[in-house]
Amino acid sequence: MADGMVVVAAAAAGACVAVALAGLAGGAPVPEAVAWLQRRNAAGTQPRLEVVSVLRGQTVPRGALERVEVLLDRAGRPETPEQFLALLAAASVGVAAVGAGAGALRDPATALALAMLGLGGTVFGMLQRLFHGARARRARLLAELAPTLELMSLELSGGNSPHGAIAAVTARTDGELSRELRRLLAAASVSSAASFETRLAALATRLDFPPLAALAAVMATSRDYGSGVGHGVRALAVDLRRAQRRVVIATSRRALTRVLLPAGVGVLLPFMAILLFPAVTTLAESFR
Amino acid sequence: MPEGLALLAGACVAVALLALAGPPPAVPLRHPLTGVRDREVALAAALWGPRVDWRLPAALQLAAGAALGLVTGGVTGLPVLAAGGTVLGVALARSSLRVAIRARVRVRQDAVLEAVRTLRGLLESGGIGVQQALAVLAERGPAALRAEFGALVAAGAAGRQADAWARARAQVGDPLFDLLSAAVLVQRPGGGALGPLFADLEDSVAAIHEVTREAEALQLQARSAAAVIVLLPVVFLLALSALRSPYLDAYHRPAGALFLAGALGVIGLSYLWMLRWLRLPAEPRLAVTDG
Numbered sequence: 001m002a003d004g005m006v007v008v009a010a011a012a013a014g015a016c017v018a019v020a021l022a023g024l025a026g027g028a029p030v031p032e033a034v035a036w037l038q039r040r041n042a043a044g045t046q047p048r049l050e051v052v053s054v055l056r057g058q059t060v061p062r063g064a065l066e067r068v069e070v071l072l073d074r075a076g077r078p079e080t081p082e083q084f085l086a087l088l089a090a091a092s093v094g095v096a097a098v099g100a101g102a103g104a105l106r107d108p109a110t111a112l113a114l115a116m117l118g119l120g121g122t123v124f125g126m127l128q129r130l131f132h133g134a135r136a137r138r139a140r141l142l143a144e145l146a147p148t149l150e151l152m153s154l155e156l157s158g159g160n161s162p163h164g165a166i167a168a169v170t171a172r173t174d175g176e177l178s179r180e181l182r183r184l185l186a187a188a189s190v191s192s193a194a195s196f197e198t199r200l201a202a203l204a205t206r207l208d209f210p211p212l213a214a215l216a217a218v219m220a221t222s223r224d225y226g227s228g229v230g231h232g233v234r235a236l237a238v239d240l241r242r243a244q245r246r247v248v249i250a251t252s253r254r255a256l257t258r259v260l261l262p263a264g265v266g267v268l269l270p271f272m273a274i275l276l277f278p279a280v281t282t283l284a285e286s287f288r
Numbered sequence: 289m290p291e292g293l294a295l296l297a298g299a300c301v302a303v304a305l306l307a308l309a310g311p312p313p314a315v316p317l318r319h320p321l322t323g324v325r326d327r328e329v330a331l332a333a334a335l336w337g338p339r340v341d342w343r344l345p346a347a348l349q350l351a352a353g354a355a356l357g358l359v360t361g362g363v364t365g366l367p368v369l370a371a372g373g374t375v376l377g378v379a380l381a382r383s384s385l386r387v388a389i390r391a392r393v394r395v396r397q398d399a400v401l402e403a404v405r406t407l408r409g410l411l412e413s414g415g416i417g418v419q420q421a422l423a424v425l426a427e428r429g430p431a432a433l434r435a436e437f438g439a440l441v442a443a444g445a446a447g448r449q450a451d452a453w454a455r456a457r458a459q460v461g462d463p464l465f466d467l468l469s470a471a472v473l474v475q476r477p478g479g480g481a482l483g484p485l486f487a488d489l490e491d492s493v494a495a496i497h498e499v500t501r502e503a504e505a506l507q508l509q510a511r512s513a514a515a516v517i518v519l520l521p522v523v524f525l526l527a528l529s530a531l532r533s534p535y536l537d538a539y540h541r542p543a544g545a546l547f548l549a550g551a552l553g554v555i556g557l558s559y560l561w562m563l564r565w566l567r568l569p570a571e572p573r574l575a576v577t578d579g
Contacts, residue, residue, distance in 0.1 A: 143572050147467045150485055151474050157481040172474050174575040234488065241492035245499050247569055252503030256510055258565045263517060266558020270551035271521045277547055278538035 074207055075133030076176070084130075092122035137176070138209060144177040145211055146244065149237035156230040162219050163196060165229075197223060211240060334389045334461070345385055352381035360522070364529035366539055368549045372522065375556065393462075397497055399430035400465045401490065403437070406430075407468075408486035418472055418482065419444050436460060450578045457576065464493050466574035473576065500568060507566050518559045521552070 068081040077084075099118030103111030148169055155165035167185055170178040180203060188196035197220040204213035218232035328342040335345065356377030361370025403425055410421040422444070426437035436456040443452030453469045467489065475482055528536050538544040 139569070140572065144574070147463075147470070147574050150467065150489065151470055154471055154475055154482065154485045157484065158475065168474055172470055172577055174577045178575075234484075238488060238492060241488075241496065244569075244571070245492075245496050248496065248499050248503055251569055252499075252506060255507065255565045255567075259510055259514065259562045262558040262561040262565070263514060266561065267514070267517045267555050270554045270558075271517070271524075274521045274548065274551050275524070277544065277551075278535050281538045281544065 070206070071130050071134055074137060075130055076137045077130075077133065088123060088126050091126065092119045095119070095122040134208075138207065140175075141177045141180075141207065141209060142211065142240070143244070144173075144175040146237055146240040148173065148175075148177060148181075149215070149233050149240065153230055153234040153237060156233060162222060162229045195220075195223075211236060331385060331389070334392065335385060338459075348385075349378045349381040353377035356380070360526065363526055364536070366525070366529075366536075366545070366548070368539070368545050368552065369522070369525055371549075372552045372556075376519075376522065394501070395432055396460060396462055397464070399432035400460065400462045400468070401494060401497070402430045403433055404464065404468060404486050404493075405490055408483055408490060411486070412483040418475070433460065453576075454578050461573070463571045463573050464489065466576055470574060470576045496571070503568055507568070510566060511563075514559060514562045518555055521555065 065081045065085075068084060072079060072081060072084060079087075095118035096115040097118075099114030099116075100111045103114035151169040151172070152162075152165045155168050156162065160168060163185065166181055170182045170185070181200075184196060184199045184203060188194070188199055194202075197216045200216035200219070201213055204210065204216060214236055215233070218229055218236070221227050222229045222232075325342060328346045331345045332340045332342045353374040354377070357370045357374030360373030360376075361367065364370075406425060406429055407421050410416050410424055411418070416424075419441070422437055423441045426434055426441050429437055436459060440449060440452045440456060443449045450473065453473060457466055457469050468486075471482060471485055525536065525539075539548050
């Protein structure tokens with residue numbers, strides 16, 4: 001009974017750590033302007049934890065923190081790399097504690113193995129979720145870019161300027177990409193530090209989003225050499241639609257092969273086990 | 289060791305309480321039942337329109353689940369199989385409703401594409417404006433969308449077309465219709481040639497629909513095969529139970545019941561995994577603002 005209580009306590013510990021960190025890592029959603037102000041104020045201040053400032057000074061941890069920062073940005077998550085790493089560390093330690101508690105009921109080796117499994121599994125799962133978030137956001141932005149470019153080419157055909165076309169389209173649409181583009185337009189109009197095209201190219205690099213870089217290149221070429229934008233934008237939109245078609249074909253063909261694994265391992269194997277279980281238990285009883 | 293774990297648990301509870309009293313998580317946690325209700329509302333709206341109560345499809349699914357659960361439980365006398373039958377009944381009813389929705393979605397997709405094609409033809413012929421073209425669609429356009437175009441023309445006469453477009457988008461629920469609506473709304477103040485845009489859309493969207501439907505047809509084979517494989521153990525157990533075979537006695541004991549529940553759970557999860565792999569990427573809706 002006491003052992004069972006230990007498992008329950010360990011499970012409760014893990015759950016509490018998760019809840020605690022979910023609460024500590026996040027903050028209440030704030031208006032965009034307030035978020036901007038917080039970012040601006042935060043830029044000049046040093047990290048509060050001593051260990052973070054020490055880590056920031058080292059080349060390898062700094063590279064890792066920057067990599068995590070890029071990934072968080074691509075996944076559209078608001079937390080800082082330090083918050084994410086704290087969450088990662090605490091959640092994996094919590095799960096490892098649960099594993100160790102459960103394994104301790106058997107022997108120390110099992111406890112160690114389960115703790116390592118819990119630690120590694122949680123780290124892998126959380127990083128995998130982050131990568132998946134980045135991929136999903138990229139797909140969402142890509143899906144939104146095609147109609148945005150189509151509407152932009154419509155505006156351009158009506159004689160509007162490239163910036164005016166983007167402003168008109170983003171005023172009528174309210175997706176994730178529209179919000180990013182509106183933000184860039186506003187930043188370019190209030191600050192002369194970088195042009196809209198430069199900011200767009202930087203956003204494309206930040207999000208690992210080549211079609212946006214192509215749009216920035218078309219607009220920059222038009223600004224510098226006076227070439228037409230309409231044709232380039234239309235061609236880009238057609239390319240994106242073709243790419244969507246290719247994705248459907250690829251997903252469809254890949255899926256037929258991929259389902260073989262769950263069909264074989266996850267369905268046929270348990271079916272065989274259901275078939276054989278009565279025979280095996282009867283045999284086992286007769287050998288006793 | 290137990291003392292250490294208890295200490296850890298206590299510390300965690302304290303931190304959790306502190307955290308809960310502090311700022312809420314950045315991603316607001318939704319009540320799990322809210323998601324279920326939203327899905328049922330969407331299902332009911334897609335099948336019978338927004339006026340039908342969401343409890344109707346939920347009740348249908350639960351009834352199917354209860355019926356199959358009672359049958360499997362009654363025939364086999366195994367509580368685990370009764371639970372499995374209930375889940376299977378709900379899943380079968382749900383997939384039947386989804387097949388019906390899929391058929392309607394295809395009809396709607398074809399209607400929207402036909403409307404885009406007609407609009408393009410009318411606008412490229414010259415001498416006719418967007419509002420007149422919409423009036424033609426309300427009279428001679430695809431039957432599935434005539435009511436929506438009729439409402440748009442009526443609202444245009446009253447000067448409230450933006451609201452009518454929003455209602456039409458909510459009713460039709462198709463990404464191409466969203467784009468059509470956004471194109472008309474964007475084109476109105478600044479002008480612009482809708483003809484070439486609709487020509488591009490017609491080609492690209494028709495090609496995507498063609499590929500998607502071909503892929504769906506191919507995947508039907510895989511889905512059917514997967515469903516047959518998943519149903520095999522249930523059919524096997526039902527057949528042996530009907531024959532009153534003593535072979536199933538092992539499953540009437542607690543250990544056997546637990547084993548059967550685990551195996552059926554793995555089969556169910558694997559089937560969900562297969563369905564996930566077979567899911568095709570769908571074009572998301574375009575969020576159009578009315579302002």
